[in-house]
Amino acid sequence: MKVGTDGVLLGAWADGGTRILDIGTGTGVIALMMAQRFSKAQVMAVEIDGDACQQARENGAKSPFKERVSFIHDTIQHFTAEYERKNCFDCIVCNPPFFENSLKNNNPITSLARHNDQLPWGELVECVNSLITDNGVFSVILPKDACDKLTEIIYIKGFKEYRSCKLLTKESKPCKRILAAFTKNLTRPSYTEQQVLMNNDGTRSEWYDSITKDFYIR
16 A cells, blocks of 8 residues: 555644554554654554555564554454443544445455445444543544535534644645544634645645655655
8 A cells, every 4th residue: 555645644633642543554654653743652553454454563563663553453343342441542543435435446455445335434433432532532634525424423423623624735726635633522622724735836835844744754
Protein backbone atom coordinates (compact mmCIF):
# COMPACT_ATOMS: atom_id res chain seq x y z
CA MET A 1 0.00 0.00 0.00
CA LYS A 2 1.26 3.45 -0.91
CA VAL A 3 1.55 6.26 1.62
CA GLY A 4 -1.32 8.61 0.79
CA THR A 5 -1.78 12.30 1.47
CA ASP A 6 -4.96 11.66 3.47
CA GLY A 7 -3.20 9.42 5.96
CA VAL A 8 -0.27 11.78 6.36
CA LEU A 9 -2.56 14.74 7.00
CA LEU A 10 -4.60 12.85 9.58
CA GLY A 11 -1.49 11.60 11.37
CA ALA A 12 -0.08 15.12 11.49
CA TRP A 13 -3.35 16.84 12.53
CA ALA A 14 -5.24 14.52 14.90
CA ASP A 15 -5.50 15.06 18.64
CA GLY A 16 -3.43 12.64 20.69
CA GLY A 17 -3.40 11.10 24.14
CA THR A 18 -1.70 8.44 26.24
CA ARG A 19 -3.73 5.51 24.83
CA ILE A 20 -4.21 5.76 21.07
CA LEU A 21 -6.10 3.43 18.72
CA ASP A 22 -5.71 3.49 14.93
CA ILE A 23 -8.59 1.78 13.12
CA GLY A 24 -7.64 0.36 9.71
CA THR A 25 -3.96 1.16 10.01
CA GLY A 26 -2.93 -0.26 6.63
CA THR A 27 0.87 -0.48 6.76
CA GLY A 28 1.04 1.55 9.96
CA VAL A 29 1.80 5.09 8.78
CA ILE A 30 -0.74 6.93 10.96
CA ALA A 31 0.00 4.80 14.02
CA LEU A 32 3.72 5.50 13.72
CA MET A 33 3.13 9.22 13.16
CA MET A 34 1.02 9.37 16.32
CA ALA A 35 3.73 7.55 18.25
CA GLN A 36 6.27 10.08 16.96
CA ARG A 37 4.13 13.07 17.90
CA PHE A 38 3.09 11.83 21.35
CA SER A 39 6.15 10.41 23.05
CA LYS A 40 4.32 9.02 26.10
CA ALA A 41 1.56 7.31 24.15
CA GLN A 42 0.91 3.60 23.82
CA VAL A 43 -0.49 2.99 20.34
CA MET A 44 -2.60 0.04 19.23
CA ALA A 45 -3.50 -0.41 15.57
CA VAL A 46 -6.05 -2.77 14.02
CA GLU A 47 -5.96 -3.92 10.40
CA ILE A 48 -8.29 -6.35 8.60
CA ASP A 49 -5.87 -7.28 5.78
CA GLY A 50 -3.24 -9.82 6.81
CA ASP A 51 -0.51 -8.74 4.39
CA ALA A 52 -0.91 -5.07 5.28
CA CYS A 53 -0.81 -5.89 8.98
CA GLN A 54 2.39 -7.88 8.51
CA GLN A 55 3.97 -4.91 6.73
CA ALA A 56 2.82 -2.66 9.56
CA ARG A 57 4.49 -4.95 12.09
CA GLU A 58 7.69 -4.91 10.07
CA ASN A 59 7.59 -1.13 9.81
CA GLY A 60 6.92 -0.83 13.53
CA ALA A 61 9.79 -3.16 14.40
CA LYS A 62 12.20 -0.98 12.40
CA SER A 63 10.99 2.25 14.00
CA PRO A 64 12.22 4.03 17.16
CA PHE A 65 8.72 3.49 18.60
CA LYS A 66 8.63 -0.31 18.49
CA GLU A 67 8.18 -0.62 22.27
CA ARG A 68 5.08 1.60 22.19
CA VAL A 69 3.24 0.39 19.08
CA SER A 70 1.39 -2.89 18.55
CA PHE A 71 -0.44 -4.12 15.44
CA ILE A 72 -3.42 -6.49 15.53
CA HIS A 73 -4.75 -8.44 12.58
CA ASP A 74 -8.50 -8.32 13.13
CA THR A 75 -11.71 -6.55 12.20
CA ILE A 76 -12.49 -3.61 14.45
CA GLN A 77 -15.89 -5.16 15.15
CA HIS A 78 -14.33 -8.36 16.54
CA PHE A 79 -11.57 -6.44 18.32
CA THR A 80 -14.18 -4.28 20.05
CA ALA A 81 -16.28 -7.28 21.09
CA GLU A 82 -13.27 -9.16 22.49
CA TYR A 83 -11.24 -6.32 23.98
CA GLU A 84 -11.41 -6.47 27.77
CA ARG A 85 -11.04 -2.75 28.48
CA LYS A 86 -13.92 -0.64 27.25
CA ASN A 87 -13.92 3.16 27.11
CA CYS A 88 -10.16 3.25 27.58
CA PHE A 89 -8.73 5.02 24.50
CA ASP A 90 -8.44 8.79 24.83
CA CYS A 91 -7.58 9.11 21.13
CA ILE A 92 -8.98 7.13 18.20
CA VAL A 93 -7.92 7.88 14.63
CA CYS A 94 -9.27 6.43 11.40
CA ASN A 95 -8.72 7.03 7.70
CA PRO A 96 -11.80 4.98 6.83
CA PRO A 97 -13.00 3.42 3.57
CA PHE A 98 -15.68 5.75 2.27
CA PHE A 99 -17.09 4.51 -1.05
CA GLU A 100 -20.68 3.24 -0.80
CA ASN A 101 -22.49 1.25 -3.49
CA SER A 102 -19.98 2.27 -6.15
CA LEU A 103 -17.93 0.45 -8.77
CA LYS A 104 -15.14 -1.47 -7.06
CA ASN A 105 -11.48 -1.70 -7.96
CA ASN A 106 -10.42 -5.00 -9.54
CA ASN A 107 -7.71 -5.29 -6.90
CA PRO A 108 -9.44 -6.82 -3.83
CA ILE A 109 -6.96 -5.23 -1.41
CA THR A 110 -7.54 -1.76 -2.85
CA SER A 111 -11.28 -2.37 -2.85
CA LEU A 112 -11.19 -3.41 0.82
CA ALA A 113 -9.30 -0.25 1.73
CA ARG A 114 -11.62 2.10 -0.16
CA HIS A 115 -15.13 0.62 0.13
CA ASN A 116 -16.99 0.49 3.41
CA ASP A 117 -18.77 -2.85 2.90
CA GLN A 118 -16.77 -4.35 5.77
CA LEU A 119 -16.98 -1.24 7.94
CA PRO A 120 -20.31 0.61 7.55
CA TRP A 121 -20.59 3.98 9.27
CA GLY A 122 -22.97 2.68 11.92
CA GLU A 123 -20.67 -0.17 12.94
CA LEU A 124 -17.64 2.13 13.01
CA VAL A 125 -19.47 4.55 15.31
CA GLU A 126 -20.62 1.71 17.60
CA CYS A 127 -17.03 0.53 17.97
CA VAL A 128 -15.71 4.03 18.66
CA ASN A 129 -18.46 4.65 21.21
CA SER A 130 -17.52 1.44 23.05
CA LEU A 131 -13.78 2.10 23.10
CA ILE A 132 -13.35 5.85 23.63
CA THR A 133 -13.21 7.64 26.99
CA ASP A 134 -15.78 10.28 27.92
CA ASN A 135 -13.25 13.03 27.19
CA GLY A 136 -11.60 11.25 24.28
CA VAL A 137 -11.35 12.48 20.69
CA PHE A 138 -12.14 10.55 17.51
CA SER A 139 -10.46 12.00 14.41
CA VAL A 140 -11.07 11.15 10.73
CA ILE A 141 -10.36 12.43 7.23
CA LEU A 142 -13.14 12.08 4.65
CA PRO A 143 -14.69 13.67 1.55
CA LYS A 144 -17.39 16.20 2.50
CA ASP A 145 -20.39 14.01 1.59
CA ALA A 146 -19.01 11.05 3.51
CA CYS A 147 -18.16 13.26 6.48
CA ASP A 148 -21.74 14.57 6.51
CA LYS A 149 -23.08 11.01 6.67
CA LEU A 150 -20.71 10.03 9.49
CA THR A 151 -21.57 13.21 11.41
CA GLU A 152 -25.31 12.44 11.27
CA ILE A 153 -24.72 8.98 12.75
CA ILE A 154 -22.17 9.93 15.39
CA TYR A 155 -24.28 12.81 16.71
CA ILE A 156 -27.00 10.30 17.63
CA LYS A 157 -24.47 8.63 19.96
CA GLY A 158 -23.93 11.87 21.86
CA PHE A 159 -20.80 13.12 20.11
CA LYS A 160 -20.24 16.59 18.71
CA GLU A 161 -17.79 17.86 16.11
CA TYR A 162 -15.51 20.08 18.13
CA ARG A 163 -12.76 20.66 15.56
CA SER A 164 -12.66 20.55 11.78
CA CYS A 165 -10.48 21.64 8.87
CA LYS A 166 -11.79 22.00 5.33
CA LEU A 167 -9.06 21.11 2.84
CA LEU A 168 -8.76 22.70 -0.62
CA THR A 169 -6.23 21.39 -3.12
CA LYS A 170 -5.77 24.96 -4.40
CA GLU A 171 -7.39 28.27 -3.53
CA SER A 172 -9.61 28.15 -6.61
CA LYS A 173 -10.75 24.55 -6.05
CA PRO A 174 -13.73 23.31 -3.99
CA CYS A 175 -13.28 21.49 -0.68
CA LYS A 176 -11.70 18.09 -1.34
CA ARG A 177 -11.45 16.58 2.12
CA ILE A 178 -12.44 17.39 5.70
CA LEU A 179 -10.40 16.63 8.79
CA ALA A 180 -12.89 16.25 11.63
CA ALA A 181 -12.57 15.55 15.35
CA PHE A 182 -15.48 14.39 17.51
CA THR A 183 -15.87 14.17 21.29
CA LYS A 184 -18.52 13.29 23.87
CA ASN A 185 -17.32 16.18 26.04
CA LEU A 186 -20.00 18.65 24.98
CA THR A 187 -18.45 21.51 26.98
CA ARG A 188 -15.35 21.53 24.79
CA PRO A 189 -15.17 24.69 22.62
CA SER A 190 -15.70 24.14 18.90
CA TYR A 191 -13.87 25.71 16.00
CA THR A 192 -13.33 25.19 12.29
CA GLU A 193 -10.76 26.35 9.74
CA GLN A 194 -10.01 26.13 6.04
CA GLN A 195 -6.61 25.35 4.57
CA VAL A 196 -5.07 25.04 1.10
CA LEU A 197 -2.68 22.20 0.29
CA MET A 198 -0.93 23.55 -2.81
CA ASN A 199 0.23 26.91 -4.10
CA ASN A 200 -0.64 27.90 -7.67
CA ASP A 201 2.77 26.70 -8.83
CA GLY A 202 2.15 23.21 -7.46
CA THR A 203 4.41 23.47 -4.43
CA ARG A 204 3.13 22.67 -0.96
CA SER A 205 1.43 25.50 0.86
CA GLU A 206 2.99 27.00 3.96
CA TRP A 207 0.35 25.24 6.11
CA TYR A 208 0.85 21.84 4.46
CA ASP A 209 4.61 22.15 4.69
CA SER A 210 4.48 23.22 8.33
CA ILE A 211 2.14 20.46 9.51
CA THR A 212 4.05 17.66 7.74
CA LYS A 213 7.66 18.87 7.98
CA ASP A 214 8.59 16.39 10.71
CA PHE A 215 7.52 13.39 8.60
CA TYR A 216 8.58 13.89 4.99
CA ILE A 217 12.18 13.17 4.01
CA ARG A 218 13.63 16.19 2.26
